[in-house]
Structures are given as C-alpha cells and as structure tokens.
C-alpha cells in the first residue's frame with residue numbers, strides 16, 4: 299500500500315482532517331520548504347510541476363511556475379527533489395502536473411522515474427477521469443496511485459466515474475474558478491460537500507482557495523483532508539529566499555493552529 | 557475517400573482531439589454538445605442561421621477569378637473564395653454567429669472569446685451586438701499593439717477587451733485567460749472559441765459552421781467551370797478557414813489539398829508556427845494535436861508576421877488529415893507572405909489579410925509545379941485592412 303493510502307487510513311483512525319501542502323517545484327529552495335512544511339505538521343506534499351500554460355491556476359501559482367521555468371526547472375528536477383526528501387522522510391508525495399510535460403517525458407518513463415524517486419501518486423489537472431485509461435495502467439504497474447478531480451459542476455454520473463477512477467483519494471475543487479487564496483469559502487461548498495461525500499467511497503480532499511484557520515475549522519468534519527496551495531506559494535515568494543521555508547511553515551501552522 | 561464521420565463519439569480524429577480540460581468544464585462541454593447535437597438538424601435553427609448569413613453577413617461570398625495574379629504563379633485558372641467580403645472582413649463571423657445563436661438557445665447571456673488578429677474578436681463582438689449578448693474578449697498585449705484598429709472596433713461594438721499580460725502575450729495566452737474566465741463563470745457564460753481547436757465538441761462545431769465556405773465554392777465552381785477544382789489551398793492557423801474550404805471537397809478523391817502554415821523568419825523553434833515540421837504530439841488547450849514545444853513539454857513561443865497564424869498548436873482534424881496523407885502542409889515565410897500581399901493588391905485590386913497572404917505566397921513560389929491547365933481555388937480568408945498600419949510601420953512609410 300502506498301504512503302498516500304496509508305495516510306488516509308491513519309487519518310481515519312485518528313479522526314483527524316489532514317493537511318496537504320502544495321508547492322511549485324523550483325520556485326525557491328524547494329527541498330528546505332518541504333522540510334519546513336513537514337515540521338509544521340503537513341501530512342502530505344503535492345509537488346507542483348511548473349508548466350508554461352497553467353490554465354487551471356490563478357495569478358499566484360502562474361507567477362511561481364514562470365519563475366520556476368526561468369530558473370530552468372525540468373521534470374527531472376521533480377524526481378531529484380523527491381529523492382532528496384526520501385532520504386530522510388516518509389511523508390506522502392503526490393506529483394501534481396498538467397498533462398503535456400508528462401506526455402513529453404513519456405508516460406511509462408514518467409511512472410518509472412516517479413516510482414524510483416519515491417513519489418506515491420499522480421494528479422494531472424487536465425486529464426479527466428474518462429481518459430484515465432491513457433495513464434492508469436502505466437502508473438499502476440509501478441504502484442503509483444491516480445487521483446482525479448471533482449468540481450461543483452460534476453454531475454452524479456461523473457462523481458461515480460471519478461470515484462471509480464481515483465485510487466487513493468478524490469480531490470474536490472471547492473469553488474468555480476482557478477487556484478488562488480480566497481477570503482471566504484464558497485457559500486455552497488459545505489452542503490455540496492455533504493452530498494458528494496455521501497456518494498463516494500474514496501477519501502475526499504478539498505482544495506482551491508483554502509488559506510485560513512477558519513476555512514479549516516469549517517471543513518475539518520466534512521472531508522478527509524484539505525489542500526493548501528496559493529497561500530503557501532505566495533508566502534514563499536513574499537520575501538527573501540532565506541526566510542522562504544520558515545514563512546511557508548508558518549502558513550501551515552496558522553491554518554492548523556496547533 | 558468518403559468524407560469522414562469523424563470525430564468519434566469521444567471527440568477523436570484518430571489519435572488526435574479529445575477533451576483534456578479541468579473537471580469544472582466537463583459539464584459545460586457536455587451541455588454544449590447536447591445543445592449542438594439537438595440544433596444541428598433543427599429546421600428552425602438552420603433557417604435562422606441561413607437568414608443571418610444571407611441578410612447580415614452577406615453570404616454567399618463571391619468567387620473571383622484572379623487572372624493577373626495567376627500569371628505570376630505559372631498560369632493556372634485561379635479562383636479566390638472571397639471570405640474577405642463577409643461582414644467584418646473574414647471567415648470568422650460564420651462561426652461566431654453560429655455559436656452565439658447556440659449560446660442564446662442555451663440561455664447563456666455572457667459570451668467570452670479570445671482573439672489573435674482581432675478578427676474573431678470583432679466577429680464575436682458583432683454577433684453579440686446583433687443578438688444582445690454581453691461580450692468580453694481576451695487579447696494578448698502584443699497582439700493589441702499590432703492590431704490596434706480591431707481593438708477599437710471591438711470597443712465600438714460594445715465589447716470589453718481585456719489585455720492579457722501573461723506568457724508570450726499573444727493568442728495562446730489569450731486562450732489561457734479565456735479558459736480561466738470560463739472555469740469561473742461557466743454557469744452563465746459560453747466560450748466562443750475562434751478556430752477548430754480546443755476540447756470536443758469545438759473542433760466539430762466550428763468545422764460545421766465554416767463548411768459553408770466549401771459548399772458554396774463547389775457550387776460556384778461547377779457553374780463557372782463545369783467541374784470541381786484540382787487543387788484547394790488555404791492558410792492554417794488553428795485551421796478553421798482551411799477546414800471550412802476543404803470539408804465538403806474531401807469526398808472528391810481527385811482534389812489535392814494544401815494547407816499553409818506560418819514559416820515566420822526561419823526554422824528555429826520560436827521563429828515560426830509550423831507545427832508539422834517543428835512540432836510533436838502534445839496536449840494544449842484541451843486537445844491532443846501537433847504542438848510546438850521544447851524537449852520538456854513546455855509550450856514554445858511562436859512567431860509570425862500575421863497574428864492569426866501565431867499559435868503553437870493546430871486543429872486535431874488537420875493533424876489527422878496530415879497523418880493519413882490526405883492534406884499536404886507546407887509553410888510560407890513572413891517575407892514571401894509580404895510579397896504575395898503586395899502582388900495581389902497590385903494586380904487584382906484586392907488587399908488580402910496577412911494570414912491569407914501565406915496561402916497566396918505558397919502559390920506564388922510553387923504554382924509553376926501545378927500545371928497551367930489546372931483549376932486552383934484559394935481561400936481568401938480575410939481582408940488586409942487590419943494589417944495596413946502594421947505594414948506601413950514595417951516598411952517605413
């Protein structure tokens with residue numbers, strides 16, 4: 299069983315809502331940032347692969363991706379980062395990418411390299427569950443889990459498809475729109491989340507817009523984990539490089555408040 | 557070859573096409589497809605569309621024989637399909653009006669669009685003004701500078717033009733921004749994409765609305781020459797004017813089809829928009845096709861003198877037609893397109909769009925190999941008025 303699946307089992311027995319931290323690889327001192335996130339209590343890390351045309355991302359993660367690409371970040375650097383984390387930690391690692399860089403690397407080669415580097419699962423933002431067959435066999439052969447998105451617009455039929463296709467958990471997009479910290483949660487979210495949760499068997503993580511302890515407090519009894527992205531990425535960019543890891547860790551602490 | 561019944565149910569043309577979008581948009585694509593499948597054979601819808609195409613757009617467009625230009629190209633019988641004579645000056649209006657009519661039937665009151673040359677933006681703004689729909693157009697800052705006149709036209713038509721400052725600040729980035737808007741406002745908004753690009757069902761819908769070009773051309777040619785063309789030529793940005801000309805003709809095995817891409821200033825990545833010679837299989841903006849990209853799968857920047865061809869991917873049906881060898885694709889450099897732009901203006905009294913000038917440029921250089929008795933049709937996809945200030949600046953006049 300991969301580390302992501304184990305994590306969700308543990309969260310269940312501990313009756314606790316997990317926190318998954320997203321970072322854009324290659325924007326700032328990524329390896330140090332991951333350690334700080336882990337020290338601050340993050341339960342898993344999403345390794346964002348920078349892409350030139352991130353259609354699902356708001357300005358904060360777009361800018362981070364552009365900086366990372368300018369720094370020369372390549373998909374092989376994501377594997378290097380994962381290997382470095384694995385030298386000292388068993389924290390679950392989820393690769394988070396758009397489809398094209400993975401396609402170009404080669405699906406099977408990607409699965410091979412990701413597995414060897416200690417990555418547990420993969421989420422491809424622009425690969426809907428209907429097209430899962432294009433990647434899943436290759437991922438599965440290496441023990442990598444596939445994760446798919448659900449959104450407020452997903453029909454019951456699609457919820458069933460995504461539930462079947464997702465291996466470790468389902469990523470529920472909290473709101474209509476792109477990534478980015480928001481001051482308020484979507485008012486329709488809580489009711490919708492209860493409806494969706496009643497229809498799925500896989501664990502449910504909720505992301506997009508979550509940036510404060512109040513959000514976490516509202517969501518913690520309604521899902522298995524939350525994902526924090528833009529708030530962390532913004533903190534990394536918001537100051538000098540030396541303080542980036544500390545600032546990222548503070549975001550996680552302030553959201554969990556423990 | 558029979559005209560293909562592609563795309564298949566999942567939106568593929570062979571291995572190309574499909575639907576590669578974030579989950580939030582899947583419901584909207586399904587809704588659009590259902591609406592379109594219902595309307596495709598709906599009498600009332602068809603006749604409403606035919607009426608606006610005739611009374612508002614000015615269809616059918618003329619077919620003009622270009623005798624003097626043909627002499628420069630080696631002496632074939634050359635006909636120009638005059639999409640430049642459409643209201644708003646290009647073929648883009650055929651699709652913009654069709655989709656705006658669907659949006660209205662779907663109850664969507666807000667329309668968004670991307671634009672490169674500004675022609676699709678102007679066409680969409682025009683359709684929205686006609687039908688009373690709200691309109692927001694995304695346009696890269698670089699394109700806004702080189703197509704200033706069209707920016708002003710869109711604003712006159714009541715559209716909001718949003719400058720896009722991310723990435724290369726051209727068409728690709730305008731599409732990114734339009735998709736981000738759509739993800740956010742999908743319940744109230746329809747996205748009118750301007751070419752045979754994007755996720756299924758867009759390549760199908762846009763092809764259907766543009767195929768009026770080839771349907772008219774075949775009938776007009778039959779009347780004028782008693783036969784079908786030997787060669788059909790069009791420029792290829794996303795590929796809508798080319799598919800529009802080719803689609804109804806594909807059932808005739810004897811016709812040779814030529815698509816002309818932007819060769820820009822040279823063969824290095826970043827200097828052109830020639831997807832077949834320089835690209836690789838990839839996924840961009842919801843569809844799997846030939847994409848200009850680096851070895852790490854990052855999308856490449858492109859260059860063309862014409863904003864409308866300056867895009868790193870190509871419609872999936874073109875990728876399929878190239879793969880099966882049914883359509884040949886070549887490229888035409890900035891310089892050759894400019895030469896054709898001047899030649900057509902001077903010897904036919906028609907100022908072509910820089911995009912269309914690529915098709916003419918290819919013919920100017922390669923026409924001699926076609927044979928003097930042959931009947932050739934070129935899709936004159938748009939008029940060059942929009943390009944006049946850019947060319948004046950370029951040539952220091």
Ligand SMILES: Cc1ncc(COP(=O)(O)O)c(C=O)c1O
Pocket residue numbers: 646647648672673674675676750751752791792793794795796797798863864865909911912937938939
């Ligand atoms: C006049 C004209 N021709 C051609 C094009 C290229 O688009 P497509 O390949 O979809 O016809 C454009 C795009 O803006 C255009 O304005």
